[in-house]
Amino acid sequence: MNSRLRQDAIVRTLRRSGATTIAALARDVGASRRTILRDLIALRDEGYLIDAEPGRGGGISLDPGSLQTAARLTVTEVFALIIGVSSMRAGGSLPFASLADSGLAKIEKALPSDKLRDLRRLLDCLYVGPLAPQVDISRLGSMDPALLTAFERAFLDRLRLKFRYRDAGGKESDREVEPQAMLILPPLWYLVAWDPARDGFRHFRMDRIRYPELVEGLTFRPRRVLFEAGVERMRYA
Amino acid sequence: MNSRLRQDAIVRTLRRSGATTIAALARDVGASRRTILRDLIALRDEGYLIDAEPGRGGGISLDPGSLQTAARLTVTEVFALIIGVSSMRAGGSLPFASLADSGLAKIEKALPSDKLRDLRRLLDCLYVGPLAPQVDISRLGSMDPALLTAFERAFLDRLRLKFRYRDAGGKESDREVEPQAMLILPPLWYLVAWDPARDGFRHFRMDRIRYPELVEGLTFRPRRVLFEAGVERMRYA
DNA sequence: ATAAAGGTGCCAAAATCTGTCACCTTTTAT
DNA sequence: ATAAAAGGTGACAGATTTTGGCACCTTTAT
Numbered sequence: 001m002n003s004r005l006r007q008d009a010i011v012r013t014l015r016r017s018g019a020t021t022i023a024a025l026a027r028d029v030g031a032s033r034r035t036i037l038r039d040l041i042a043l044r045d046e047g048y049l050i051d052a053e054p055g056r057g058g059g060i061s062l063d064p065g066s067l068q069t070a071a072r073l074t075v076t077e078v079f080a081l082i083i084g085v086s087s088m089r090a091g092g093s094l095p096f097a098s099l100a101d102s103g104l105a106k107i108e109k110a111l112p113s114d115k116l117r118d119l120r121r122l123l124d125c126l127y128v129g130p131l132a133p134q135v136d137i138s139r140l141g142s143m144d145p146a147l148l149t150a151f152e153r154a155f156l157d158r159l160r161l162k163f164r165y166r167d168a169g170g171k172e173s174d175r176e177v178e179p180q181a182m183l184i185l186p187p188l189w190y191l192v193a194w195d196p197a198r199d200g201f202r203h204f205r206m207d208r209i210r211y212p213e214l215v216e217g218l219t220f221r222p223r224r225v226l227f228e229a230g231v232e233r234m235r236y237a
Numbered sequence: 238m239n240s241r242l243r244q245d246a247i248v249r250t251l252r253r254s255g256a257t258t259i260a261a262l263a264r265d266v267g268a269s270r271r272t273i274l275r276d277l278i279a280l281r282d283e284g285y286l287i288d289a290e291p292g293r294g295g296g297i298s299l300d301p302g303s304l305q306t307a308a309r310l311t312v313t314e315v316f317a318l319i320i321g322v323s324s325m326r327a328g329g330s331l332p333f334a335s336l337a338d339s340g341l342a343k344i345e346k347a348l349p350s351d352k353l354r355d356l357r358r359l360l361d362c363l364y365v366g367p368l369a370p371q372v373d374i375s376r377l378g379s380m381d382p383a384l385l386t387a388f389e390r391a392f393l394d395r396l397r398l399k400f401r402y403r404d405a406g407g408k409e410s411d412r413e414v415e416p417q418a419m420l421i422l423p424p425l426w427y428l429v430a431w432d433p434a435r436d437g438f439r440h441f442r443m444d445r446i447r448y449p450e451l452v453e454g455l456t457f458r459p460r461r462v463l464f465e466a467g468v469e470r471m472r473y474a
Numbered sequence: 475a476t477a478a479a480g481g482t483g484c485c486a487a488a489a490t491c492t493g494t495c496a497c498c499t500t501t502t503a504t
Numbered sequence: 505a506t507a508a509a510a511g512g513t514g515a516c517a518g519a520t521t522t523t524g525g526c527a528c529c530t531t532t533a534t
Contacts, residue, residue, distance in 0.1 A: 004241070008342045012342045015342075015345075021510065022511070031492080032492070032494075040511095052510090054500040054501060056503065056508060057502060060511080083325060087321065088321040104318070268524090269525075272523060291480040292531045292533060293534070294479075294532075
C-alpha cells in the first residue's frame with residue numbers, strides 16, 4: 001500500500017471511529033507506529049485537524065471540519081465499492097442496494113473509456129451470490145491483504161497465480177492456477193480457477209490462500225464459467 | 238518537488254493554458270519528459286480526461302468536465318454506498334473494504350458542504366456491527382422499499398414515523414416513534430427509536446415494519462444512543 | 475521525406491520511504 | 505509515588521519508489 005492510500009485509510013478510520021490510538025491505527029492499516037506518526041504529520045500539513053491527547057486514556061481524533069480536494073476514483077476503488085454494494089444486496093437490503101446502484105451508475109458514467117474497460121473486465125469475473133446461511137464466523141480465517149493486488153493484476157492482465165492452499169481437511173498444497181472468476185457467497189469468498197496441473201476447474205476459499213504470487217510473463221486465455229446457484233452448482237465451459 | 242505537487246502543477250497548467258505539449262510541461266515544472274508522461278498516466282488513472290493529439294501541431298489538453306464525478310451524487314446515494322461498504326467490512330472482506338474506503342473518502346471530499354452536513358447527520362444515526370453469526374436467512378422477511386424514503390426524511394428532518402410492527406412473537410401493534418438510529422448487524426437491520434407512548438427506547442427489526450408513514454410537522458430533539466456490542470448491549474441516554 | 479508531436483520499455487542512479495530502536499514527555503489509574 | 509499507556513522525536517540502515525536517459529515506435533502536418 002502506498003503512502004497516499006494509507007493516509008486516506010487513516011482519515012477514513014478516524015472519521016468512522018471518532019477516536020483511536022496510534023498503535024491501533026498501525027495495526028489496522030498494517031504499518032509501523034513510526035510510519036503512522038509520519039503520516040499524521042503529513043495529514044496535518046495538508047490541513048487536517050487531528051487532535052492528540054497524550055497519556056493513559058488518550059488517543060487521536062479528527063476534527064470533522066477538515067476537508068478538501070476533488071474526487072478522483074481509481075478503477076480498483078470503484079470495483080471495491082461495487083463489491084460492497086453487492087454484498088449488501090446479498091444481505092437482503094435491497095432498497096438501499098438499488099440506491100447505491102444508481103450512485104455507482106453515475107460514477108461509472110464518469111469513468112474514462114479505457115478505465116471503464118478495465119472495470120468491466122474485473123466485473124466479468126465477479127459473481128456475488130446469496131448470503132450463505134449457516135457459517136460459523138468465528139472459524140473463518142482472514143484474507144491476506146496481498147491477495148488484493150495480486151488478484152487485480154491476475155484478472156486484468158490474465159496472469160497465473162501461485163499460492164499455498166490449505167483445503168477443508170487441513171491438507172496443504174502448492175498451486176499455480178489461471179484465475180477465472182471471483183465468487184462471493186457472503187461471508188465466504190472463492191477464487192474459481194483452472195488448474196493446469198490437474199487439468200480441471202477448482203475453487204479455493206480465499207481465506208485459505210497463503211503466499212499469493214503472480215507468475216509474470218505467462219498469460220492465458222479466459223474460459224467461461226457459469227454460475228447458477230452457488231458453488232455446488234457451478235458449470236464450467 | 239514530490240509527485241503529488243507536480244501532478245497538481247500539471248493540472249493547474251493545463252487548466253490555465255488550455256493546451257500545451259509534454260516538452261513544454263516538462264520545462265515548466267522542471268521534470269523530464271518521461272516523468273511528465275508517467276504523471277499523465279497517473280492523472281488519467283484518477284479520472285482526469287486528458288486529450289492527446291499525436292503528430293506535428295498536436296499536444297495535450299484537459300477536458301474541463303473531468304472532475305464532476307462525485308458532485309452529482311445525492312446524499313442518499315452516498316449514504317447507501319457507505320452502508321454497502323460497511324456491510325462488506327462486517328463480512329470480513331477487510332482488504333477490499335479499505336480500498337472502498339479510500340474511494341468513499343474521495344467522494345466525501347467532493348461533496349458540497351451543505352450535502353456533507355446532511356450526510357453527517359445520516360451517518361451519526363448509523364451503527365454497523367459485526368456479522369450476526371447464527372441467523373436463518375430463509376426466515377428473514379424483506380424490507381419495505383417505502384421505508385427507505387421515509388427513513389431518510391425522518392432522520393434528516395427529525396420527523397416522527399408511524400408504522401405497523403409485528404414482533405418476534407407474531408403480535409402486531411401500531412407505533413408512532415422518534416427515530417434515533419439505524420443499527421445494522423448484517424443481515425439484520427434495526428431501527429432504534431424513542432417510543433413516546435411507552436416512554437422508552439425500543440428497537441424494531443426493519444423487515445417486520447409495515448406501512449411506514451411520516452408524521453409531518455412534529456419535530457423532536459435527538460437523544461443519545463450508545464452502542465457497545467450489538468443490540469443486547471445498547472445504552473440509551 | 476522530415477519534423478514534431480505523443481507513447482512504451484528498460485535500466486541504473488537518485489531520492490524517498492519505512493521499520494527499528496532508544497529515549498522523552500504527558501496523563502491517568504492504582 | 506509509581507507504573508502504565510498514550511503521544512512524540514531523532515537517527516540510521518535497508519527497502520522501495522521515483523526519476524532521468526536512452527532507444528525506438530506510431531501518428532500527423534508540411
